[in-house]
Amino acid sequence: MSVQTSDIDEGFAARLFGWYDRAARVLPWRVPPGSAAIPDPYRVWMAEVMLQQTTVAAVAGYFERFTARWPTVADLATADDADVMAAWAGLGYYARARNLLACARAVAADHGGLFPDTEEGLRALPGVGDYTAAAVAAIAFGRPSVVVDANIERVIARHRLIEIPLPAAKRDIKAALAPLVPADRPGDFAQALMDLGATICTVRSPACGICPVMADCRARGRADIERLPVKPPKKAKPHRHGLAYWIEQDGRVWLVRRPDKGMLGGMRALPGGDWTDTPPRESGIVSVDHGFTHFDLTLTLVRREVQDAATEGLWWPISDLDAAGLPTLYRKLTDKMLERVQ
DNA sequence: CAATCGTGGCT
DNA sequence: TAGCCAAGATT
Known part of the structure; x- marks a missing residue:
């Protein structure tokens, strides 16, 4: 001492x-x-x-x-x-x-x-x-x-x-x-x-x-x-693709809650398919590119009919979509959708 | 240990 | 501008 x-x-x-x-x-x-x-x-x-x-x-x-x-x-x-x-x-x-x-x-x-x-x-x-x-x-x-x-x-x-x-x-x-x-x-x-x-x-x-x-x-x-400090080398980020569904009825859009595990877990979101390594064949209304920590994603919005809505979810007023609490990925997509001249 | 998990600001 | 990074935790 x-x-x-x-x-x-x-x-x-x-x-x-x-x-x-x-x-x-x-x-x-x-x-x-x-x-x-x-x-x-x-x-x-x-x-x-x-x-x-x-x-x-x-x-x-x-x-x-x-x-x-x-x-x-x-x-x-x-x-x-x-x-x-x-x-x-x-x-x-x-x-x-x-x-x-x-x-x-x-x-x-x-x-x-x-x-x-x-x-x-x-x-x-x-x-x-x-x-x-x-x-x-x-x-x-x-x-x-x-x-x-x-x-x-x-x-x-x-x-x-x-x-x-x-x-x-x-x-x-x-x-x-x-x-x-x-x-x-x-x-x-x-x-x-x-x-x-x-x-x-x-x-x-x-x-x-x-x-x-x-x-x-x-x-x-x-x-x-x-x-300094010395950091380990970073891995290359893969690029993934996905579809999100725009299901609309009477001024409302169908939202789901993502499962607790995985990306954006527990958050409200548009329904959609899995995110894959290859682009979807279907062409959409709009799409956005979004960078996550360990991969980049191109998410494409396509229209779906009401009967495609999953049983778990809720109808959300489109005029109040800002209050739905969508994570940035989906907010970017819906913003682009609603800004689009129809 | 190494992979997973968001987003926006800065250079 | 495209990469780097931030008052990290969990598995």
Whole structure:
């Protein structure tokens, strides 16, 4: 145990806070540094789930709408599934919305309506993985957990010149980060590192010249700093094709609910066939190209008659289709259909 | 470990 | 512009 190591570690947090206390981003789910306010664990959890693989700009509006409509975890726990899924439409990764409801109901039913205040307790909830458990424990409950997201991975991989490719590097990053976490402000520490990664230690063209921790950064000044953290090569995306059916009657269109498992699981959608590697022979009214994470899709809209409607589904007023909560793929297709001059 | 799972913004 | 990427979780 050396006093020296302790001094160096405290120096890192001190320099980081010196910057964060004046430069922290103002965000709807955040309690400003220095504020006496206590973060609401429900809002912290909600934000962290929405922010999984999703940008701050994309989340802001959804966070405001969700917390206005369901102000407490008890409110969310009693919400209808369809309402929550529709409210999530467009944000992506829809398993998060299904897990959001499952988590709220678990908190209400098994924890007396209060979120667990430990990393371990949080980690057991649906949709709460290593990152989210650590983040909520630190930000909402002041636990000295080791929070590692993609921003912090980048900051630490560069600061310590960790050249092992992800995801294997995550172990080393956590080990390097653990002794830096200050006991008095673990939540601010995590948020400060994320702000640093988002605004200064960026993926491309990092602003090393104004970085608060550049003094001891091992990658500072390196021409290849953008190379860090090293990531595994990406696989080529296949192209798929599918048909969607426009079944219309009396100003309404037939919508279905997609199965919980698989793409767009649990979301309302137009009925249609499976997505395949070869284009359909049938020509459609309109079609859209849409890029998913691991394949691209061309979806073609064709008319079908009413008797083709499946038994499970509902008629939705075409004039109010925006309120149906269709995911972006189908919203693009229906927008194009309705804009089309008939 | 590696595949699956959305979307929009940025360069 | 076409690829890269984001406050990851689950299986």
